[in-house]
Amino acid sequence: MNLHEFQGKEILNSFGVEIQRGHVATTPQEAVSAAKKLTEETGTGWHVIKAQVHAGGRGKGGGVKLAKSIEEVERISGEIIGMNLITPQTSAEGKKVHQVLIAEDVYYPGENEPEEYYMSVLLNRANGKNMIMYSTEGGMDIETVAEETPHLIFTEEIDPAAGLLPFQARRVAFNLGLSGKAFKEMTKFVTALYKAYIASDASLFEINPVLKTSDDRVIAVDAKVSLDDNALFRHKDYEAMRDLREENAIEVEAKEVGLNYVDLDGNVGCMVNGAGLAMATMDLIKQAGGEPANFLDVGGTADAERVEAAFKLILKDPNVKAILVNIFGGIVRCDRVAQGIVDAYKNMGTINVPIIVRLQGTNADIAKELIDNSGLDVQSAIEFQEAADKVQAVLA
Known part of the structure; x- marks a missing residue:
């Protein structure tokens, strides 16, 4: 589950990570009130207006702007709220902005120059260890840094059983070239950040940039946070942060009816039982010259109600030109499917795209007979290759 920046910062702050403070607003008038309140709390004279959408690169699309007066806060907030923000991480249509974060200006003048760093915490699946990835090149796309200057990216591998050890936090600060107060502040920052990552059951914490201010404070200016859906039962307060407006509408609907669905960009709808078979089916479609339009696992109880719900979800995609149903009857009987x-x-009436049904396993022969004698425009198959050939034929 992805969170907005302001939500991620709330979690970080609750574990002792120093953050760029701010308040959320849904209208220009609320933005003005938020700015005045923030000035009272922090003394900030300028305010940063940040669009709150689940996408990076907001500044490149005009979703992050600096306001130097209350009048500018109102005007800029009015321009951003309601806009379709297009960034390198959104579709061509962009994402509608429903709210903005009014944040304090932390790039104030002082004895030292502010410096920006990149830092993230995630699982390294290759070795089963958690990893802190960090760089002196903050405020930039980390992909660009990795491609052009990979020597500027550092990693710290952390054994989950031992946790982050003090010398590792100090090594992060050292590799970033810090000393004195900034060194101590970065060590505290890294320790608190890792604590937040573990305690919140996150799959990703990405802070870009981490800012060393002109007076050597170390704070999170941004926060991209993804939480593990499977652990949300332990965090009801976090689960309440879910913003369904930011998620794929079909995937949300699928979740409500208990189906595992991921929307893709292809032209062949998939209805499969079991994640492994679903992946193999997607490979099959590719080999047949098509592109999978979705990942859809109906699970082990593929009754009429569940199958109908799956068909309706698939057919919401106007790009679907054919549907491949691929069921292995192990726990569930093929004839029942x-x-x-x-x-x-029959319940749905006319379905205007070809349907190929491949049923294999318990009572597969009976299932084929049921399909063939149904009088419906449904093609049956037994073997994988047979299903592939029929997909290829309907797409030709």
């Missing part, structure tokens, strides 16, 4: 497909088809 076949009857569910027939009943669902």
